[in-house]
Amino acid sequence: MTRRCTRCIYDETISNITFDEQGVCNYCHMHDRLNAEYPTGAAGEARLQALVAQIRQAGRGRKYDVIVGVSGGCDSSYLLYRTVQLGLRPLAVHFDNTWNSTTAVENIHDVLKKLDVDLYTYVVDNKEYDDIYRAFLEVGVPDVEAPIDIGLAAVLSMAAEKFGVQYIFEGHSFRTEGISPLGWIYMDGRYIRSVHRRFGTLPMRTYPNMLLGDFLKWTAVLQLKKIRPLYFMDYNKSEAMALLSRELGWEWYGGHHLENRFTAFWHTYFMPQRYGIDTRLLGYAALVRSGQASRDQALEWVSQPQPYDPELVEMVVKRLGYTREELDRLMQQPHKTYRDYPSYKKTFEFLRPLFWLLYRLNRVPKSFYLKYTFPDPLPERQS
Ligand SMILES: [Zn+2]
Numbered sequence: 008m009t010r011r012c013t014r015c016i017y018d019e020t021i022s023n024i025t026f027d028e029q030g031v032c033n034y035c036h037m038h039d040r041l042n043a044e045y046p047t048g049a050a051g052e053a054r055l056q057a058l059v060a061q062i063r064q065a066g067r068g069r070k071y072d073v074i075v076g077v078s079g080g081c082d083s084s085y086l087l088y089r090t091v092q093l094g095l096r097p098l099a100v101h102f103d104n105t106w107n108s109t110t111a112v113e114n115i116h117d118v119l120k121k122l123d124v125d126l127y128t129y130v131v132d133n134k135e136y137d138d139i140y141r142a143f144l145e146v147g148v149p150d151v152e153a154p155i156d157i158g159l160a161a162v163l164s165m166a167a168e169k170f171g172v173q174y175i176f177e178g179h180s181f182r183t184e185g186i187s188p189l190g191w192i193y194m195d196g197r198y199i200r201s202v203h204r205r206f207g208t209l210p211m212r213t214y215p216n217m218l219l220g221d222f223l224k225w226t227a228v229l230q231l232k233k234i235r236p237l238y239f240m241d242y243n244k245s246e247a248m249a250l251l252s253r254e255l256g257w258e259w260y261g262g263h264h265l266e267n268r269f270t271a272f273w274h275t276y277f278m279p280q281r282y283g284i285d286t287r288l289l290g291y292a293a294l295v296r297s298g299q300a301s302r303d304q305a306l307e308w309v310s311q312p313q314p315y316d317p318e319l320v321e322m323v324v325k326r327l328g329y330t331r332e333e334l335d336r337l338m339q340q341p342h343k344t345y346r347d348y349p350s351y352k353k354t355f356e357f358l359r360p361l362f363w364l365l366y367r368l369n370r371v372p373k374s375f376y377l378k379y380t381f382p383d384p385l386p387e388r389q390s
Contacts, residue, residue: 015292016305020284022188034186038296041181041238044373051239058234059093065173071098073174074167076159077118077126079111080266083178084118084257085247086237090176091122098170099126102162102215104155104267105133110258111266117256127170129162132213139199139214140269141327142206147343149282152273153194154214161196161215163233164225173232177372180237183244185293186374190383191284196222198350205348219351226370227361233372243299272323275315281338285313355379 011018012032018024025033046054066072075090075097077083090097099119119126136154143151163175196217203211225231251257265271278284291308294300324334345352355362359380366376 012292014302015295016288016302016309017188017292018288021288022190024188034188034292035296037186038181038293041186041373045181045235045238047239047241051241055093055236055239058236058239059095062095062174066096069171070096071125071170071172072096073176074098074100074163074170074172075124075176076163076178077101077115078178078266079107079114079118079260080178081244081248081251081257081259082180082184082237084114084251084255085242086176086178087118087122087124088251088255089236089240091124097124097176098166098172099124100163100166101126101128102155102159103128103130104136104158104269105131106267106269108260108266108268108271110260114257114260114266118251121255127166129165129215130213131158131215135209135211135213137327138207138209139203139211142203144327144337145206146202146348147337147340148202148345148347149191149278149284149342150193150198150345151277152192152270154199155267155270157194157196157199157217158215161217161221164217164221164231165215167231168225168229173230175231175233177233177235178237179235179372180242181293182237182297183242183290183293183299185289187289193345193350193352195351195355195379198345198348201349219354226365230368230370232369234369235372244294245299268319269323271316272319275313276320277338279313279315282342285309287313352379352383356382 009018009020010026010030012024012026012035013030014035015032015038017032017034021032021034023033027033027036045051062072072095073090075083075087077087077099078101087097087099099115101115115126118124139154140151143154163177167173167175196219199216200211200218248257248259252259260266265274274286278286288309291300291305295302295305320334321331324331329337359376362371362376362380365371366373
């Protein structure tokens with residue numbers, strides 16, 4: 008029998024999980040620490056208002072106060088809506104990796120039009136981008152989604168630099184999205200470059216990678232500040248979705264992270280079939296911890312097998328130029344981790360005092376400091 012946290016729904020399949028005497032997991036304790044550090048309610052509102060004043064001050068004489076990343080999903084659409092409500096002048100920024108679902112594209116269009124917000128889109132060359140995804144599938148690691156996250160982070164900073172904006176809002180909420188298990192997914196710009204060098208066939212020209220030099224320029228020299236305002240808001244996912252569709256004509260696309268087709272493939276097919284990992288656990292556990300769903304309800308949700316769309320899998324196979332047999336071979340090849348390839352992990356650990364300072368100055372998220380600058384105790388290779 009697998010041991011399961013008595014408070015949330017994480018079980019022993021979650022990497023680096025530990026339990027206290029009451030059977031409560033370390034991720035629940037992490038949630039409680041974040042909850043104390045980022046209050047909601049009146050205290051959260053006061054922190055938000057102070058932040059808004061600072062951001063307005065920094066945006067004086069400029070066209071925009073803040074960059075807000077948008078994906079067409081619920082979190083980022085809601086964040087943009089609240090940013091406008093707070094009286095800030097946002098520039099919406101979208102990293103188009105050419106795998107958007109139609110609903111996502113329509114959502115971005117409808118929400119921005121209703122809110123009268125400008126959009127800056129960075130589109131990567133689709134052949135070049137698919138080449139990077141292929142390289143990640145070939146090397147045998149789980150982190151196949153790293154290129155979208157690193158690309159998005161780079162594009163947000165590029166837009167801030169281009170438009171002279173100091174602040175960047177990110178639509179993450181630990182209360183609804185959860186805390187991804189330590190050592191589960193790893194990503195950095197050097198890792199992407201080394202994986203691509205190993206198996207890529209096209210030059211990397213338009214992909215917005217984030218190498219250490221860019222990262223330090225944006226955080227330490229230009230001093231761009233990344234803020235997660237949802238941390239201070241009473242953000243209730245189902246209420247937010249209802250509000251967005253009522254007020255902005257926004258449309259639900261059927262599951263967290265599923266607004267992008269490759270992301271949907273990774274969550275619903277790649278991770279469950281290759282690693283037996285159900286990424287829905289993250290979000291459901293978060294909703295339980297923040298009281299937005301009962302534990303029984305969440306257990307009921309995860310007891311249903313993760314559905315996947317066979318047509319989506321066919322589409323991915325075709326677009327990446329594989330046959331079904333080739334994909335099956337990639338799905339079954341030995342498991343590797345980021346440790347098998349050059350990355351910045353050791354550099355990040357060496358620079359831990361610098362990143363502590365950058366976290367204290369709001370230049371990098373606390374989760375980055377915790378996840379990237381400490382030696383990784385796990386995971387043992389599962390091959
Ligand atoms: Zn727990």
